[in-house]
Amino acid sequence: MYLLGFDIGSSSVKVSLVNGESGDCVATSFYPKTEMPITAHRAGWAEQEPQLWWQNLKCALAEVLKESQADPEAIGSIGISYQMHGLVMVDNKQEVIRPSIIWCDSRATSIGDQAFEALGAERCLANLLNSPGNFTASKLKWVKDNEPELFGKIYKIMLPGDYIAMRLTGEIQTTVSGLSEGIMWNFKKNSVAGMLFETYGFPSEIIPEIVPTFAVQGKLNRKVAAELGLSPETKVSYRAGDQPNNALSLNVLNPGEIAATAGTSGVVYGVSDEIRYDPQSRVNTFAHVNHSPENPRLGVLLCINGTGILNAWMKRMTGENLDYEEMNRLAATVPVGSKGLTILPFGNGAERVLNNRNIGSVFNGINFNIHQKGHLLRAAQEGIVFSFKYGMDIMQNTGIQASVIRAGKANMFLSPVFRDTLAGITGATIELYNTDGSVGAARGAGIGSGYYASPKEAFASLTKLETVEPDDSKAVEYQEAYENWKQVLKQVI
Secondary structure, three states: OEEEEEEEOOOOEEEEEEEOOOOOEEEEEEEOOOOOOOEOOOOOOOEEOHHHHHHHHHHHHHHHHHHHOOOHHHEEEEEEEEOOOOEEEEOOOOOEOOOEEOOOOOOOHHHHHHHHHHHOHHHHHHHHOOOOOOOHHHHHHHHHHHOHHHHOOOOEEEOHHHHHHHHHHOOOEEOHHHHHHOOOEEOOOOEEOHHHHHHHOOOHHHOOEEOOOEEEEEEOOHHHHHHHOOOOOOEEEEEEEHHHHHHHHOOOOOOOOEEEEEOOOEEEEEEEOOOOOOOOOOOEEEEOOOOOOOOOOEEEEEEEOOOHHHHHHHHHHOOOOOOHHHHHHHHHOOOOOHHHOEEEOOOOOOEHHHOOEOOOOEEEOOOOOOOOHHHHHHHHHHHHHHHHHHHHHHHHHHOOOOOEEEEEOOHHHHOHHHHHHHHHHHOOEEEEEOOOHHHHHHHHHHHHOOOOOOHHHHOOOOOEEEEEOOOHHHHHHHHHHHHHHHHHHHHHO
């Protein structure tokens, strides 16, 4: 049997087909081939049309089916990974009311801060484990305050993955893990966050039916199955936000295990069995994919918005059409610390790790007689790593200690400078694996449908490609460069 994984990103939609028996990915594709557009009507805003995700999913799926020549009847189930924290609103005809306000939109920051103060920090953190911040619930409150006519049309609200599942099955559903990422779940009461809904003036009826993360959540609508070239017997049996799903794809399910990604944004995600939180909500605690009240599994998430997007910006600005491999080669020709050139990578909206400040990116210490292209490229990669380290120091207070970090060998983790700097400054061993979000979602579908008896069986074929150990001989250089970076950050904030 084959398993399908859909990964709904903000840059593209990726689809992978996995042979359930061998665990091998037999075909994969992404669409569009250039980055998906994000609409920003004002500074700090970010919106996408959900229909765009659907159209790109269809294009990527068509390429996968053509490449694999798989019998649709042999595709047993589908898993969905999706960009976290997005808001999708539909009316009673399942029509989208407005474009989705996505993860990197920072318009609702002040709304969340006001709710945090009104509810009280201690009460909020004890029940929700986070400040309402700039998450999904606060974005919905912005719609209520600024677009009341649209708010009045809402039948249900969803996260991006819930929307894709609705398009597939016709069922409007969500999960506890999904609600927790929107700060709409009360961990103490094990229920929807009524205290926040009352503060924001939301009726609880706008929340969809809650289903398990791993479960048969529905079968494909017959019309949709024909449109996609799939069997109507194909099940949807897993959904999760991209970072919990990335952890799943790396078999990070148990306390003490850590996963990382470094795409458009960068994330360090550690699993804990203790209900702990950062008092300032600079790192956030959500329900992991295998969480239950009886067996808590919490994902502590550090997010740096300005990660791969900074590297992509550097690529565009160099003016010589360098590819990423050549950029990485140039960065590696420069010594640790980039000869005093420091870059703060915070140019992609408000950063939670900085208490939701939007300080923009900063280039500091440029010397026109010394610094060349390689220094700029290395300083960008070091700045991203140092922002990871800054957040990981905060994560330690929630009980997350990094000794081993697992990641897919993709995006920024393809860069030796990035990998070596992360290992060197954190002292952690970096393990790189042959997986990604769409493959992880396919394996999650196999667990949810019962094809796999356990996660252990689902990830039996997961292969470690490379191990990066900290270079102790450069420890002092890394620390000096990091201290310089922190001094620049201190001047700005």
